[in-house]
Amino acid sequence: MTIKDTPEEWxxxxxxxxFRGNKTSVRTDDVVMPDGSVARRDYQVHPGSVAVLALDDEDRVLLIRQYRHPVRQKLWEIPAGLLDVPGENPLHAAQRELYEEAHVKAEDWRVLTDVYPTPGGCDEAVRIFLARDLSEAKGERFAVENEEADMEHARVPVDELVRGLLNGELHNTCLVVGVLSLVAARRGDGLDALRPALAPWPARPFEV
Structure with missing residues (x-):
């Protein structure tokens, strides 16, 4: 048996x-089950997201810390954001988020992994990029507001992050998945064997 996720629609x-919100909405579907019964399923409809694990020359990951109201915590995270336009190129969105949230640019981009963070209750798909060869972005910093106005920044060694997430001290999905994927890629075929930055993404198709 091949262990691979496959498309299917009941x-x-x-x-x-x-409910329709500014960026997301809630949908209720009556879905026909395999035995012929009908079950009602409520879920959040989401445009999709990108996240960036930015790794510097000292093997440190660029982190941001901001307040997340639903969980009532300040979380350490990697830069991330929504796909603002349907069909938006995820690489362009990731480059935008790295600039806006950290005022950093990167020369080397790869796809680290693709995930559905909460597939039982939300259709959000996230593409996590690995960004290397970092440098300070030119020009003025992006004007932030709301939670982002209180944002903190840090660069933390990969080994320290691994200890933190295994000790239950770090909880953000993209940070946890991104760091563990980085470690796994290194132990496998290496970072240069990762998918190219413009690899197809069936969950959120885009034009190159």
């Missing part, structure tokens, strides 16, 4: 959208 008898 019949939907009825669908409604009881």
């Amino acid at each position: 019949q939907i008898r009825a669908s409604e959208t009881p």
Whole structure:
């Protein structure tokens, strides 16, 4: 048996959208189960996201820290953001987020991994990039607001992050998945064997 996720879509008898927000909405589908019964499923409809594990020449990961109201915590995270436009090139979105949140640019980009963070309740898909050969971005810093106005920055060694997430001290999905994927890639075929930055992404198709 091949261990690989595959597309599949069960019949939907009825669908409604009881809530529409600024960026996301909630949808309710009546889904036909394999035994013929119908089950109601509520889930968040999400445009998709990108995240950037930016690794510097000293083997440190660029982190940001900001308040996340739903969990009532300040979390250490890697730069990330929404795909603002349907069909947006995820590499361009990742480069934008790295600039806006950290005022940094990178010359070497690879796809680290693709994930569905909460597939039982949300259709969000996230592409996590590895960015290397970092340098300070030119020009003025991006004007931040709301939670981002209180944002902190740090560069933390990879080994220290691994200890922190295994000790239950770091919780952000993209940070945890990104760091562990980095370690796994190094132990496997190496970082240069990762997919190219413009590799296809069936979850959120885009034009190059």
